[in-house]
Amino acid sequence: MKLKIACIQMDIEFGNPDKNYAEAKKWIKKAAEEKCDIAVLPELWTTGYDLARLSMIGDKNAEESVCFLQNAATEFAIHLVGGSVAKITPEGIFNTTLIVDRNGQLIKEYEKLHLFRLMDEHLYLQGGKKDGLFHLENETFGTVICYDIRFPEWIRRHALSGAKAIFVSAEWPNPRLHHWKSLLIARAIENQCYIIACNRVGSDPKNQFFGHSLIIDPWGEIVAEGMEGEELVTGEIDLKNVLHVRNTIPVFEDRLPKFY
Numbered sequence: 492m493k494l495k496i497a498c499i500q501m502d503i504e505f506g507n508p509d510k511n512y513a514e515a516k517k518w519i520k521k522a523a524e525e526k527c528d529i530a531v532l533p534e535l536w537t538t539g540y541d542l543a544r545l546s547m548i549g550d551k552n553a554e555e556s557v558c559f560l561q562n563a564a565t566e567f568a569i570h571l572v573g574g575s576v577a578k579i580t581p582e583g584i585f586n587t588t589l590i591v592d593r594n595g596q597l598i599k600e601y602e603k604l605h606l607f608r609l610m611d612e613h614l615y616l617q618g619g620k621k622d623g624l625f626h627l628e629n630e631t632f633g634t635v636i637c638y639d640i641r642f643p644e645w646i647r648r649h650a651l652s653g654a655k656a657i658f659v660s661a662e663w664p665n666p667r668l669h670h671w672k673s674l675l676i677a678r679a680i681e682n683q684c685y686i687i688a689c690n691r692v693g694s695d696p697k698n699q700f701f702g703h704s705l706i707i708d709p710w711g712e713i714v715a716e717g718m719e720g721e722e723l724v725t726g727e728i729d730l731k732n733v734l735h736v737r738n739t740i741p742v743f744e745d746r747l748p749k750f751y
């Protein structure tokens with residue numbers, strides 16, 4: 492199965508959901524015009540890291556974001572890996588990815604598992620408890636959020652459950668470009684799967700974000716990479732390559748979990 496992917500490498504206006512919804516809609520339209528099958532948004536794309544105000548500007552039960560994504564997906568006939576939004580629930584606020592298919596069905600919600608203390612997430616957010624596996628076009632995919640990629644066991648769990656491509660929504664700032672690229676390439680090589688990672692650009696009061704969204708194939712080669720400004724980073728993935736690479740070097744057959 493071949494799919495054309497667009498990473499929406501957008502700037503995010505700090506604490507201004509209305510502005511960010513409008514911007515995201517323009518980018519989703521552009522992705523559809525470029526005949527992409529799936530568009531991916533960055534992490535916390537409605538609010539940015541305005542964590543102290545999330546109880547006011549976050550999204551109660553993610554209702555507004557789900558509605559926005561459903562309307563955009565159906566209007567532009569495109570599957571959406573809807574980045575993540577601050578979902579307000581009675582149990583707290585979760586950094587939540589929303590996946591909506593091109594028929595407008597909400598097919599998955601994934602709550603970021605690993606909270607990133609360097610950006611104060613532990614002070615304002617709750618960690619999720621469930622995996623990011625989902626099904627689209629009769630294929631299995633995974634989705635995780637930003638800091639999650641530092642945990643190879645978590646990504647491996649998705650690959651072991653059949654994910655042939657793993658989406659990553661991120662707000663990954665300077666000065667850690669080297670970590671961003673190296674970790675993503677390593678996750679692709681060790682799991683022999685596609686990694687599709689969408690990072691924001693621009694800045695907020697505390698951080699500057701470098702973009703460099705990446706589409707990486709199961710051999711670890713870069714299919715597409717963004718620069719440091721706003722752009723749509725597009726590339727084609729062919730899920731047949733996953734089996735080809737896994738047959739060439741049978742890492743999954745050679746694993747010896749009883750020793751790990």
Ligand SMILES: NC(=O)CCC(=O)C(=O)O
Binds near residue numbers: 534610638663667
């Ligand atoms: N938003 C995040 O999770 C950032 C993670 C990050 O920057 C890192 O170095 O890890």
